[in-house]
Amino acid sequence: MFTGELILAGYGLPPGTKKITNFKTDEVEFRTNLRNIRAAFSADSPAGETILSIKGGGKSFEENDVIIICNNSNYDTCEEHILLKDGSSNSLTITGGLGTTFPAGSTVNVVNTISYRYNKTKRELQRKIDRGNWEAVAENMAEDGVSISYWDKDNQAPLVPADIEGIGITLTVETSRRASATSTITLRNSL
Numbered sequence: 001m002f003t004g005e006l007i008l009a010g011y012g013l014p015p016g017t018k019k020i021t022n023f024k025t026d027e028v029e030f031r032t033n034l035r036n037i038r039a040a041f042s043a044d045s046p047a048g049e050t051i052l053s054i055k056g057g058g059k060s061f062e063e064n065d066v067i068i069i070c071n072n073s074n075y076d077t078c079e080e081h082i083l084l085k086d087g088s089s090n091s092l093t094i095t096g097g098l099g100t101t102f103p104a105g106s107t108v109n110v111v112n113t114i115s116y117r118y119n120k121t122k123r124e125l126q127r128k129i130d131r132g133n134w135e136a137v138a139e140n141m142a143e144d145g146v147s148i149s150y151w152d153k154d155n156q157a158p159l160v161p162a163d164i165e166g167i168g169i170t171l172t173v174e175t176s177r178r179a180s181a182t183s184t185i186t187l188r189n190s191l
Contacts, residue, residue: 001127001137002116002125002127002137002169002171002183003169003183003185005032005034005114006028006030006116006167006169006185007185007187007188008032008033008034009030009031009032009187010030010031010032010187011032011033011036012032012033012036012038012109012110012111013031013032013033013068013109013111014068014070014075014078015075016075016076016078017031017068017078018031018161018162019031019032019161019187020161020162020164020187021113021161022115022161023148023150023158023161023164024148025147025148025149026117026118026120026146026147026148027115027116027117027118027148028115028116028117028148028167029113029114029115030113030114030115031111031112031113031114032111032112032114033109033110033111033112034110034112034114034129035060035110035112037060037061037065037109037110038107038108038109038110039054039055039056039057039058039061039087039092039107039108040054040055040056040104040105040106040107040108041053041054041055041102041103041104041105041106041107041108042054042055042090042104043104044101044102044103044104045098045101045102045106046098046101047097047098047099047100047101048097048098049097049098050084050093050094050095050096050097050098051091051092051093052069052091052092052093052094052098052108053090053091054087054090054091054092054108055090057087057089057090058086058087058088058089058090058091058092059086059087059088059089060087060110061083061086061087061092061110062083062086062087063083063084063085063086064082064083064130064131065082065083065110066080066081066082066110066111066112066113066130067080067081067082067083067092067094067108067109067110067111068080068108068109068111069081069098069102069106069107069108070106070107070109071102071103071106072105072106072107073103077100077102079098079099079100080111081094081095081096081098082094082095083095092108112129112130113129113130114127114128114129115127115128115129116137117134117146118141118145118146119134119136120143120145122136122139123139123140123141123142123143123145124136124137124138124139124141125137125138125141125145125146125171138171138173140173140174140175141171141172141173141174142172142173142174142178144172145171145172145173145174146169146170146171146172147168147169147170148167148168148169148170149167149168150164150166150167150168151164151165151166151167151168152164152165153165164187165186165187166184166185166186166187167184167185167187168182168183168184168185169182169183169184169185170182
């Protein structure tokens with residue numbers, strides 16, 4: 001699950017959006033459109049608008065989802081908003097209103113923030129999605145149960161999240177015996 005979701009880091013986000021937002025040797029936080037929830041504007045939407053007309057329906061959009069809206073002809077024009085209520089069949093209601101005018105065809109994607117961390121006290125690998133709670137996804141971890149390493153395009157330690165090109169994960173559990181698994185992930189959804 002950990003590596004499967006991490007491979008999706010940056011999916012459904014416009015170019016230039018941070019896909020890794022926090023990285024440590026025992027914790028990583030990244031952004032993606034996990035359930036591939038998206039829509040497009042069916043009409044132009046002026047600055048200040050809070051009710052957005054979309055095509056394709058909005059039933060998959062949920063209250064408090066973070067969304068990113070982008071002008072498809074200019075990816076420098078993107079805005080993040082929070083949905084005020086669940087999507088109705090052909091509209092989304094956002095907080096705060098649009099900061100600029102977006103033309104018909106502009107895209108709307110849900111943005112999920114997913115975090116994994118090693119809780120040494122409980123000896124658990126834990127996961128959190130969006131504003132939810134930390135939940136155990138692996139228990140009986142060894143004292144040195146989680147190790148996460150990062151590298152940039154030159155196979156060096158990255159200085160900032162935007163430089164991360166690959167991630168190595170080692171998980172070690174201890175039950176009646178000790179077992180480890182290692183995964184290497186190359187981030188493929190480019191910035």
